[in-house]
Amino acid sequence: MPQTADVVVIGGGLHGCSTALHLVLRGLRVVVVEKDHAGRHASGVNAGGVRQLARHPAEIPLSIASMELWERIEDLVGDDCGFSSHGTVLVAESEAELAGFRARVDDLRLQGYTHEEPIDRAELRRLVPAVADHCPGGVVSRRDGAADPFRTTQAFRRRAVEKGAEVIEGTTVTGLARHGAVWRVTTSAGVIEAPKVVNAAGAWADRIAAALGEPVPLEVFAPMLMVTSPLPAFIDPVVILRSRKLSFKQRDNGTVVIGGGHRATPHRDENRTVIDWRALATSARTVWELFPVMRAATIVRAWAGIEARMPDDLPVVGPSATSEGVYHQFGFSGHGFQLGPATGAAMAELIVTGATNIPLEALGIRRFQRAARQS
Numbered sequence: 001m002p003q004t005a006d007v008v009v010i011g012g013g014l015h016g017c018s019t020a021l022h023l024v025l026r027g028l029r030v031v032v033v034e035k036d037h038a039g040r041h042a043s044g045v046n047a048g049g050v051r052q053l054a055r056h057p058a059e060i061p062l063s064i065a066s067m068e069l070w071e072r073i074e075d076l077v078g079d080d081c082g083f084s085s086h087g088t089v090l091v092a093e094s095e096a097e098l099a100g101f102r103a104r105v106d107d108l109r110l111q112g113y114t115h116e117e118p119i120d121r122a123e124l125r126r127l128v129p130a131v132a133d134h135c136p137g138g139v140v141s142r143r144d145g146a147a148d149p150f151r152t153t154q155a156f157r158r159r160a161v162e163k164g165a166e167v168i169e170g171t172t173v174t175g176l177a178r179h180g181a182v183w184r185v186t187t188s189a190g191v192i193e194a195p196k197v198v199n200a201a202g203a204w205a206d207r208i209a210a211a212l213g214e215p216v217p218l219e220v221f222a223p224m225l226m227v228t229s230p231l232p233a234f235i236d237p238v239v240i241l242r243s244r245k246l247s248f249k250q251r252d253n254g255t256v257v258i259g260g261g262h263r264a265t266p267h268r269d270e271n272r273t274v275i276d277w278r279a280l281a282t283s284a285r286t287v288w289e290l291f292p293v294m295r296a297a298t299i300v301r302a303w304a305g306i307e308a309r310m311p312d313d314l315p316v317v318g319p320s321a322t323s324e325g326v327y328h329q330f331g332f333s334g335h336g337f338q339l340g341p342a343t344g345a346a347m348a349e350l351i352v353t354g355a356t357n358i359p360l361e362a363l364g365i366r367r368f369q370r371a372a373r374q375s
């Protein structure tokens with residue numbers, strides 16, 4: 001293991017690997033320390049949704065910047081990551097829900113964002129022919145798509161290593177201490193000294209932040225997914241619902257990945273989750289009702305991933321409030337896969353130049369200190 005680096009990145013998920021890649025592209029010596037293996041957790045097992053649709057305004061600039069990188073992902077990492085763009089459709093189940101969706105699109109337009117587009121009943125049926133008759137319309141984000149999550153994380157890791165990063169797997173960061181101008185990063189395999197450290201430790205990142213004297217209200221949660229046997233092709237876009245917890249997409253091999261927010265029980269110290277089969281049955285029933293074509297499908301597998309959720313569903317991205325040279329990049333709250341490429345680029349820019357053009361203020365860790373003072 002190297003004894004020094006310009007930057008130590010804690011965590012080899014998509015975020016850690018993306019930041020490592022963008023840092024080595026800027027000429028820095030980078031070591032990623034990963035306690036398991038790159039992509040072992042949320043980054044490798046997620047639904048692969050590359051979605052700008054239905055995001056909080058505070059993360060839309062990051063999401064738009066990421067979309068631009070997704071659209072040339074092969075140039076960036078030497079692999080197309082299985083990315084394809086067929087849009088995401090948010091389906092309304094009633095006129096009242098559709099009116100609410102339209103109001104949001106109008107509001108986004110006033111803020112200068114045009115990626116969300118309301119669609120009527122006819123356009124919904126053109127995009128999603130198999131949808132149930134009672135759905136009156138929805139919203140589409142046409143540039144959205146999906147990619148293969150494990151392949152993507154591996155591609156970022158591989159390209160970062162090709163460009164000079166070291167990725168040390170099976171090694172846990174156990175402590176951080178300031179020694180003059182550098183951080184002494186203690187790991188289970190020895191000490192590395194570096195002036196800069198990135199906390200990209202996913203669902204374990206609160207422990208790093210707490211060790212720096214900035215506790216955060218991170219909730220460890222475990223979204224579940226299931227996949228069906230192959231069906232004849234019936235849908236191109238990713239479909240999401242708000243009234244009921246559902247998202248799904250059909251892959252090129254005909255299988256349908258179904259998710260949407262029902263949770264398993266996470267045990268983060270054991271790298272383990274316990275599936276809630278009853279909740280999965282609710283998702284299956286929703287699909288059964290909304291997409292009659294899927295009534296012939298068989299569920300072949302279910303799984304969950306351990307993920308960090310913040311109370312406002314927004315990630316923590318930016319410098320530490322207590323510790324100079326430390327940067328946080330965690331808390332992606334179930335929708336951080338799409339944000340991976342640009343968050344790494346913004347973080348590298350911030351570390352190297354001290355600033356980034358992507359507005360990150362609303363994502364800073366100080367918001368929790370302010371909230372704690374007010375309560």
Ligand SMILES: Cc1cc2nc3c(=O)[nH]c(=O)nc-3n(C[C@H](O)[C@H](O)[C@H](O)COP(=O)(O)OP(=O)(O)OC[C@H]3O[C@@H](n4cnc5c(N)ncnc54)[C@H](O)[C@@H]3O)c2cc1C
Nearest residue numbers: 011013015035043046047049173202305332335336337338
């Ligand atoms: C089932 C599921 C479905 C999802 N679907 C989508 C989707 O469709 N679209 C979307 O945009 N997002 C989705 N997400 C969210 C997305 O997967 C995550 O937001 C994203 O992958 C987070 O990446 P990360 O690098 O921050 O975290 P992780 O991938 O969890 O990586 C953090 C890494 O840090 C390591 N680590 C932790 N502590 C230490 C330590 N002390 N020392 C060394 N290493 C350490 C961990 O082992 C881990 O590998 C989904 C998540 C899940 C679980």
